[in-house]
Amino acid sequence: MPEFRGKSIGKALMSKVAQLGRAAGCTQLNFTVLNWNKTALDFYLNQGSTDVTSNLGYHYMYCHGDAFQKLADKEF
Template identity: 65%
Template sequence: MANQVKITQRDIEQDGFSKNPFFHSLIAEVPDQHRTKEGHAKMGCVIYFYAYSTLTGRSVFMEALYVMPEFRGHGIGKALMSKVAQLGLAAGCNQLNFSVLKWNKPSLDFYHSLGCWDTTSDPEFYSMRCEGAALQSLVEGNPPKTN
């Protein structure tokens, strides 16, 4: 999905590692003696942030969970996700939310195996987004005309 990246390394450093970060992250590493043949010690990561709902209160949103292919199937993804859930509960959150690409069946199966479910099947809610020109128009008070 490299063609969809719209941020820079500097953005990530500023947004995640400044005095008031917009997100938090965890990294799973192996001891030096278990590095990959390419020399990688970091085998997975998760990025998360806190959110609030006027209906359900505090929640934690898992933005990204990634485990290098050669380390999948060993409980690393589950451990990272479990740690985010633990941190969320400690912060008073009552739910963990995240998105999954429709085509990513292995991830969907993984999340279902942990008791997670697809909230988009709830006919009462849609997940919405505003970005680009529409976002700028909203800021300026000139939303685009609709038919």
């Protein structure tokens, strides 16, 4: 919902998921983004994720290594 955009809710959610994953022994997040969703794609790229399949009509993303650790260390 537009009224909740820009309040760092998405960043806080991604960070918490990374924290929980790290605590469980995970080392990366994997997810997909539809090709038309440029706003979401830009958001995930700004969080340190990497676009693995940009030319297939969707974007398979992963966030690992230093980017995963940095995401898990964020506090909101």
